[in-house]
Amino acid sequence: MGTIVASTEIKKVRDLFIGEHVTFANIFRMFISMEPSPLTEQIDQWFGSLMAGLRAFPLDFPGTTFHRARKCRQKLNAVFRHELEARKKVDKKCDDLMSGLMCTEDEQGKRLSDEEVVDNMVNLVVAGYESTASAIMWATYHLAKSPAALAKLREENMAVSESKGGSLMITHDDLPRMKYTAKVVEETIRMANVAPMVHRVANRDVEYGGYTIPAGWPVLVWVRSLHTDPVYYQDPLTFNPDRWDKPAKPGTYQAFGGGYRICAGNMLAKLQITIMLHHLSTGYEWELLNPDAKINYLPHPRPMDGASMTFRKLRA
Numbered sequence: 001m002g003t004i005v006a007s008t009e010i011k012k013v014r015d016l017f018i019g020e021h022v023t024f025a026n027i028f029r030m031f032i033s034m035e036p037s038p039l040t041e042q043i044d045q046w047f048g049s050l051m052a053g054l055r056a057f058p059l060d061f062p063g064t065t066f067h068r069a070r071k072c073r074q075k076l077n078a079v080f081r082h083e084l085e086a087r088k089k090v091d092k093k094c095d096d097l098m099s100g101l102m103c104t105e106d107e108q109g110k111r112l113s114d115e116e117v118v119d120n121m122v123n124l125v126v127a128g129y130e131s132t133a134s135a136i137m138w139a140t141y142h143l144a145k146s147p148a149a150l151a152k153l154r155e156e157n158m159a160v161s162e163s164k165g166g167s168l169m170i171t172h173d174d175l176p177r178m179k180y181t182a183k184v185v186e187e188t189i190r191m192a193n194v195a196p197m198v199h200r201v202a203n204r205d206v207e208y209g210g211y212t213i214p215a216g217w218p219v220l221v222w223v224r225s226l227h228t229d230p231v232y233y234q235d236p237l238t239f240n241p242d243r244w245d246k247p248a249k250p251g252t253y254q255a256f257g258g259g260y261r262i263c264a265g266n267m268l269a270k271l272q273i274t275i276m277l278h279h280l281s282t283g284y285e286w287e288l289l290n291p292d293a294k295i296n297y298l299p300h301p302r303p304m305d306g307a308s309m310t311f312r313k314l315r316a
């Protein structure tokens with residue numbers, strides 16, 4: 001059993017498992033039926049630069065993060081546009097999101113414009129890619145620091161795998177048996193706060209904490225402060241999956257926002273993290289190289305060293 005030393009900075013966590021960028025590869029297969037290739041590697045980099053510019057100061061001239069993000073956005077639009085035109089030319093339909101968006105009709109039989117299809121494609125990758133990959137990184141980080149939780153997770157997932165003759169393929173039917181795994185996913189998402197804020201506008205005057213928020217004011221729900229409030233979460237900075245034996249008090253768990261605009265991909269995100277945890281916990285053990293590395297919170301929370309870890313295969 002060799003020891004792999006690798007930076008698990010999101011991409012590398014994905015690399016470790018099946019030798020490719022799992023989250024990105026999954027998203028690309030589901031969204032546009034593209035297999036990993038030099039082009040998808042390039043697209044991956046453009047998305048990275050676009051993400052970096054999301055919360056950058058909006059200075060749009062060469063050399064700034066914001067400018068780079070805008071340029072990358074244009075390149076991404078061009079790639080999706082090219083694929084869309086190619087499909088239209090030969091009337092090609094795939095079992096993926098792009099074809100779904102191209103064919104969807106509203107009650108009046110109206111379809112999305114090409115621009116709307118491309119816009120939705122880019123936005124959905126932005127919404128669903130780095131957020132989920134980052135949550136997977138945080139799951140491995142917290143589990144590396146919580147051996148007891150990792151042991152319970154491994155026990156549950158080994159049992160699931162053994163009951164299927166050692167198969168690593170989990171299906172929807174296995175999920176009811178993966179109760180502890182579900183709690184690890186929930187606790188990871190609570191602590192990771194990969195989407196640090198939720199945006200709203202007050203649609204009427206609201207009294208809150210002795211203040212009045214006037215109608216029309218923009219409001220930022222700072223999710224981390226909610227998720228680390230000891231009034232709602234006992235010992236909030238401790239990774240404790242068992243706290244999810246009881247559901248959170250309504251309104252105190254906003255990792256995916258809430259109401260009409262709740263994250264459209266929340267179930268998909270949880271499923272992807274669950275699958276990844278199943279494979280990692282049954283196949284590997286891992287250790288943080290710098291457990292006390294400082295955390296950078298903006299633009300997205302991550303350990304400053306990218307969560308460098310050693311991974312070791314549990315079985316051949």
Ligand code: HEM
Nearest residue numbers: 127128131132135195255256257258261262263264265269
């Ligand atoms: C751990 C992973 C994820 C986190 C923490 C997350 C978090 C969020 C948050 C906080 C919002 C704003 C919700 C609100 O304003 O109430 C949001 C919106 C959204 N998310 Fe996610 N998300 C994740 C994964 C995904 C995935 C995998 C997809 C789809 C592929 C996705 C698609 C969307 C979409 C389409 C919206 C906009 C919904 C709307 O405005 O109606 N997200 N997400």
